[in-house]
Amino acid sequence: MTPVLDLKNLSVDLPLGGFLSRGGLPILKDVSLSVGRGESVALVGESGSGKTTLARAVMGLQPISGGEVRFDGSVVAGREGFARLRRDAAMMFQDATASLSPRLTVGYLVTEAFRIHRQPLPDPARTARELLATVGLPPAIAHRYPHELSGGQARRVGVARALALQPRLVIADEPTAGLDVSVQAEVLNLMADLRRDMGLAYLVITHNLALVRHVADRIVVLYLGRVVEEGPTAEVFATPAHPYTASLIAAEPKPDPRRRRADLAIRGEVPSVLRRPSGCEFHTRCALVRDICRQTAPQLCLTTTGRLARCHFADQHQEQGDHHALEH
Incomplete structure (x- = not known):
């Protein structure tokens, strides 16, 4: 079966200025990985290993220097190609509160994807309530602003926002960062339920190995922007x-x-x-x-x-x- 996401030799170089301007700074080098339909894959490594850069490159938020991104078997290229990908793939950012505009209500934020991608939205208030209900939040949350939310509520709003257009893939960057242990468990259970009920595929980016044990079918380990190991999670942890x-x-x-x-x-x-x-x-x-x-x-x-x-x-x-x- 064709994977929902397939990266082939993906490389990302950041441009250097001044006396180092002769070339780019290689952050990712020849990274290949795939995420199957309904599969959860964890991308792990220390800070600075290139995990978040990879996520941004997949979503078209970071220019790619080499290789290719395939989504549902088709090569993604150019502004229009990544715009189409972002309709079928969504990203949960590491800082849930900072990713929400402080000037907009929660109700507007969770339905914003419809406006960005020019999708029909006949009843915004009802759609917002349904999305919030999906992640276990009451309708009244729709009238609040991000600064009025707890960390767990902001994370759930981020999940609701990611689900707005019913994506096939969700990229979750440190989905439990900054949360209490009890709230972490709630978020992980929510992600597992959504995966089961909606058939979502996840690319989970984290350095928290305890999280990986619970949410990932496979694990990909990055070091200095290169894949150093990949395999089924249970096998990698065992040997x-x-x-x-x-x-x-x-x-x-x-x-x-x-x-x-x-x-x-x-x-x-x-x-x-x-x-x-x-x-x-x-x-x-x-x-x-x-x-x-x-x-x-x-x-x-x-x-x-x-x-x-x-x-x-x-x-x-x-x-x-x-x-x-x-x-x-």
Whole structure:
């Protein structure tokens, strides 16, 4: 079946000014991923890995330097192409309150997509009430302004706004950021219900691995704008094939200190994209680095289990993960 979203070797370079103007700054490099109909895919990585840039590029909010975006099997290109995509795909922004204009009421905001895309809107008030009801908000919310909403209410309004034109794909950028744990659970349950009832596909962008475990069928791991691992969520968490993925998982807070793995602790800061390390770009922070890692860049290849990983020793890391799991 044709995926609803299919990225092929997507690259994004940001222009540099001044004495660095000879070229662009490569933020994303040859990123390929797909999201099937009704599937939930998580895009994870540290801050600065390029996750939000990828989301903006998919929606046509960031110019693409190379590769292509396919939606429902068709290549998306040009202003008109991305305008059509935005009718069938929607984005939930990381800062829910800041994404809502403070001068407009909630009722106007959740129906704004109809006006932007020139879709029929015979009864705006009724449509607003129906959209708010879909996300569990009372009709009275329609008369409020964004500053009168709680964080959880603003997030739900963002979801309602994204659903206005009944999209097939929703890109959710840190959908639970800044919310209390109880409110996070409410938002995640809401997203799961909408996925089940409406057949939505999700591309969830986050660094919260606890969230990934609950909402994603597959996980794509980014490091310095490149995919370093991809596979089914349960398999990746059980036996990560890339040391970076293993380090992210090991860094998760655990109630039992004895289950923490100090040998996988991630070291140092993310290198600057202006000075990418030679060879494997993760080697400067990898606890398992070898000489070949410093000299030769690994390709994104299939492991023996059918997953993708950008590591010279991916199969060995998976085997070690299996042994560690058996010990515990």
